[in-house]
Amino acid sequence: MLTQIGIAAAFGDNSEEPLTVDQLSHRPNVDVLRSIIDKYRPDLAVYEEFYRQVHQDPEVSGMELNTAAVVARHLRKLEFEVHTGIGGHGVAAVFHNGQGKTILMRAELDALPILEETDLPYKSTKRMVDRYGNERPVMHACGHDMNMASLLGTSALLKAAAREWSGTLVIIFQPDEEETGGAQAMVDDGLYTKVPVPDIMLGQHVVPSKSGTVAIRSGPVLVAADSANVRITGGPCPGVNPQQCVDPIPVAIKIISQLEYEVRKDVGPHEDFTVACWGFHAGIPGNDYVAYAEFSLDIKTVKHTVREMAHQTIKRSIIDGCAAAKTPREPVVNFTVRAPLTTNDPSVSEAVGRVFAGYFEANAVEMRFTRACEDFSTLGKKHSVPYAYWNFGGSQATEGPVPTNHSPFFAPAIQPTLQTGTNAMALAALSFLVM
Ligand SMILES: [Zn+2]
Incomplete structure (x- = not known):
């Protein structure tokens, strides 16, 4: 035919x-x-x-x-x-x-x-x-x-x-x-x-x-490729000691290290995707108060449905991770399409x-x-x-x-x-x- x-x-x-x-x-x-x-x-x-x-x-x-x-x-x-x-x-x-x-x-x-x-x-x-x-x-x-x-x-x-x-x-x-x-x-x-x-x-x-x-x-x-730019906010300091603040660096690292696992749980064992951290920036040398941790993610997928699901899971995992760590503000998560x-x-x-x-x-x-x-x-x-x-x-x-x-x-x-x-x-x- x-x-x-x-x-x-x-x-x-x-x-x-x-x-x-x-x-x-x-x-x-x-x-x-x-x-x-x-x-x-x-x-x-x-x-x-x-x-x-x-x-x-x-x-x-x-x-x-x-x-x-x-x-x-x-x-x-x-x-x-x-x-x-x-x-x-x-x-x-x-x-x-x-x-x-x-x-x-x-x-x-x-x-x-x-x-x-x-x-x-x-x-x-x-x-x-x-x-x-x-x-x-x-x-x-x-x-x-x-x-x-x-x-x-x-x-x-x-x-x-x-x-x-x-x-x-x-x-x-x-x-x-x-x-x-x-x-x-x-x-x-x-x-x-x-x-x-x-x-x-x-x-x-x-x-x-x-x-x-x-x-x-x-x-x-x-593959289809997307980026996510994420900002996690630290603080507030209840006292005068910056060490009492929520430090956004370990919060961000914990979230990043679990993202691949979280997406895999949602999309199933056989779907093709990758989530990688492309860049990470936090803090200023000499200042022990870290206001923000910012990182970018590279997300690659093959199917439209997996792409959608991966984006949802990534966003939810970041929000949940920040809520669990009691960050003073909701994280900012912005996805941008890089290539279809x-x-x-x-x-x-x-x-x-x-x-x-x-x-x-x-x-x-x-x-x-x-x-x-x-x-x-x-x-x-x-x-x-x-x-x-x-x-x-x-x-x-x-x-x-x-x-x-x-x-x-x-x-x-x-x-x-x-x-x-x-x-x-x-x-x-x-x-x-x-x-
Ligand atoms: Zn080329």
Whole structure:
């Protein structure tokens, strides 16, 4: 039985019937796609140079001015219609190439406030003031430079191969992914008044698995993540001795240490979640009266029901813990959404997975669900755009532990990683664009 997906209107046809998997992907022969990829792949030396340049000049979230300018310059050279300054420094480029589907492809512009500790000849030694006014070291420790270089390579390939396919390309370089605000900011800033609403969205990320590999799966691939900021108030002092006050530090520590257990009790033994303390601040050295203990929590879940239940349990546990300790005021607990669950559409991810298996053969593997989070899906949330998100490997290590994303030692091998990322994104797009 064919899976039905309700995105007929988005394809611009007049039929009211939802499209089927076969209509969604025309199942182009992988040999046809292979010949297009091999014939039209650009000289990747240009994008290697881009990679080194951006790696040495990273910019933290919300401050991606130079990176966006370099990306926009490359896209204009490829003769895309380029829009800049969307939701901060977001860049969107369009290439109309006849009838067919509109495919959105996305990479991220931002780096992390991390001091690079690799010994690469092109390592970053940069420091910059972030949007909060703090001076920080900066490093592309998540590999967004590789994601960008690959997407530029794909854009050049697809532009050169225009006679082989028809449809519309929307290329997005999103700001502020690390703090997961950039996708929503681009949408709120009128992204879809500048570019068409896509029929399908594609995203990929370099990870420290073997360079040359790609990994995809259907269904959930990345967790939903939320933060909770908590303030517990100490005092009052009935006498003159601060030691007679309710000290909020042990109260907070006791609560934090029991949160995971409390949530587990409520959601049951088999549900996937984590609750971790991300930051803790209390007191001032030299003052033995501690007015507040403030901490933040990182909450990761896979199911909406578990997410709701975890939030309720966390709030209740903090209130109960403070009541038991007789803190003079109720605690303040504020939840903020960081990233929604990333769930690959079965039809899109199966179509992409089929092409990957044909092209990459043994190097196409099943993606593992990870506790990373992303705001990629936010780009299509309002229009319920189906999407696929996958990983591609960047490590050439043959033994020992491999530095992971966000490590100060994270260092993808430029090749064959760049070629793999370029090929993977181009293949995925072409699987919906070649008639
Ligand atoms: Zn990342």
